[in-house]
Amino acid sequence: MVNHSVYTPYTRITHLEKARIVRFIRENAGHDRYTAEEITEAVECAVKERPSFGGFILTAIRDGEMLGVVVVSHTGTENVMPRHRLTLLAIDQRYRQNGVAHGLIEKAVEQSGGDLALQLPAEDEQAGFFEKMGFQKRFVEMRFK
16 A cells, blocks of 8 residues: 655654655656756755745655655745646656556645646656646746746
8 A cells, every 4th residue: 555645844854754755756757857956955945944935745655665756836826826836756667657646646736725737848758647637738838048
């Protein structure tokens, strides 16, 4: 059975738990997409160890083994954009296509009251998965670099 744990600014996360989560995301987010510093920043902002609006972290664990993690940030807005943004998602490669991501996303939607958005790189192969979960394409992000 998979157990889900939630960490928020109001439920303390230990240094060891944080290090385990950062390492897990670094090893399982895919394509070396994020540096350890970027992951640490997202995790610390979610639990308000850095100045931020906070957020939450969800883990999926079975028999002491971490299967997946999702990090969600509060945006600080009420009306202009969704109040929560799915920042990071990592699933152990051995447990992909087994419902772990689905379970974490369902819990994140529940925890956020359904007011949740995410960003994907253009033409990301995961778009179909998120559309099946109920997410809809609404905006195109454009950045000046």
